Amino acid sequence: MARRSVATIIGADGARQAAVISAVACLVTLLAFADSDTPAVPILAVAAAHVALGAAAWWTSGRHGALGGRRAAGVGTAMLVLLALTSWVFDGFASGVGPLYVLVFAWFGLHCPVRSLLAAAPVAAIGYAGSLLLADAPTRRVLSVFVLVPIATVVGLLIAEYVREQRALRDQLEIRERWRGALMATLAHDVRSPLTSVTGSIEILQDDESLPPAYRPLLTSAMRQARRVLRLATGILEVERVEDGALVLDRRRVAVASIGHAVAQLTQPESVLVDADPGLEIDVDPERIEQVLYNLVSNALRHGRPPVVISAVALPGVVEIAVEDQGDGVPAADVSLLFDRFSAADHSPHSVGLGLWIVRILAEAHDGSVRYEAPRGGARFVVTLPAATPVTDVPPART
Template sequence: MLFFLAGALALVGILSEGGTPSRLLLVAVLDFALGLAGFLAPWERLRPESPALLGLAGFAVLGLSTWSFGGVAAGTGPFLVLLYTWAALHFPRWILLAYAAPAGVAYLLPLILTHRPPEVLSSALVLLPVAVAIALLVEAQARHLREDRERLARIETWQSAMMSTLAHDVRSPLATLQIVLEELGENASPEDARVIGAGLRQATRIRRLADGLLDVQRIDSSGHLRLDRELTAAGPLVREAVSYTSGRDVTVRIEDDLKIYVDPQRFEQIVVNLVGNALRYGRPPVIVELTRDGGTDRLEIRDHGAGIPEALRPRLFGRFAVGGPDGIGLGLWIVRSLTEAHGGRVVAEARDPGVAMVVTFPAPEAQA
């Protein structure tokens, strides 16, 4: 794109009669040719440093452009700095230092050939060191960003493998545990049956959490999460989800006839994660409300604790954004991913006292 821009400016120079037309036409042709080479060359088959050859050719064309304008370097200087900056974003510093000699020749030679005065020639003593210094600073920052990106990619690969392994390793023993509990419950006393029933429900919950970890991996790999939506009574679904937590100090306020169009298992996971967080990090009472406003359903889970600092709320739902002794910071990220899969959004709103986690998603009529 730099070469295309330079070629267009060379054509403008012809129209303005600011230089030799035949030379400027040659400059434009060369710039457009270099631009096409940049787009069409099979760089992926060559060495990573191969595109740096375009920079060398670019310096030569810049020198020709200065000569064509009779030694006026007003356009050469900015493009020289831009070429250096482009190189700094893509190549190691040794290439930037190697560019110094050809860049100096491209800048000074046309000035010498056109017999420019010494004060004009001395401008190279300012321009070239500035261009090199800017390029080295940009190269250092770009290198740090690339290293950070590679490190994050390795961490995410490890995390994905860890969650996948954990989920698969948990599901097999859970299946055996459920079978054993079901057999024990067949001939158990009422009191034992109640305890065994609670154990079965928690085993089912753990299996769903394992499925949730697999969902995290699927979200990472494909960016999509398949939902099995159905029209569901909101009250029983939310109360069932709340029962997987301690259930104490939690008040559910939902109209009995309110129905929502969601994936019950995934929506249950949203409720469990948010209620669990409210009980763990906030203070009771925790109030769960689900209301409808036109075409939007609104789930609000509020605690009465110390609240969340305003500076933390924008990144609250990022992956590993908020960890602690009781978690690793995936819960709210999963909530956000599941909410977005339902076509909704989740935010944290300040209350006095406490905080409200608000999930909004389309009502059945709006989705229809």
């Protein structure tokens, strides 16, 4: 399980952020021991109230999830009331409390409607000015309420407007993503059926001995391109299955060399070499691993230089399949991004950055992995997969 950063933890929702603000306010309140003549009991009582509010907010986060609506407004109002008491125990020394007011209004802007933020402004003004009056603060300090509260309110409003724009953009992106997913899935489904008919027809023509020899290269090219489009459609469906958690593997014993030769025929047979022991077998879903090697070989042909070599080596319990080209390799800055979805490492105008992500997902679905190497220049991608379990002869039963 990946470790979460502090920013991720406290930024997860408004309740946790409120808890952190309350903790800071508690520490500021305790500073009153050094900066005021207020007795210890009121200081400790206000500090305890901050702790209680922070604990309640954190508990709410774990119990009920993110704050919203009236609960968020209630927590924000409680923070403002406690800040007013903090100003009072400071004997009207407001410089330590003023930044906290701005912080609370920024929190309002992040998590509350604008009407709640505006309603909080008079609460903050009354609490702030009232605490200074009770502390017999100078008039000039009391009048600072007309500077602090408007500034804090404007900060909250600016943040609220930014949040509103970001949420609207997020909603638009979610709608577009759902539309894109539905469109791509529909196209993929609709493309596969006619392509199956096309490839079947081409195969019938290729088996026709009366076909003029001059037409056979054309049929071979047509078959290759039809299978390429079919493979792209299959890749799109794989993405949808992974996202829906519906990926099911049909594991069988299969020779690495046979999959490598099939991929070579689907891409550029004259530029792809297969260097694997014909007897080396793996325990995988053949169609999915063919998709893995197809994506790697296609990338090698697009970004590198031929020949592209598919090789395999047996290790204890696993088989490592490598796809290597003779190109310039991957820039060091892009290596960490290679297997991410919509990877920015793929600068090709004809790619959307899903190919290597699909490779990683399918390898991991087989309890395997994929990594990048650059041992002698060029690019080398190594897929580790479980080896086929050796078949042992069962001795005949005694009679």
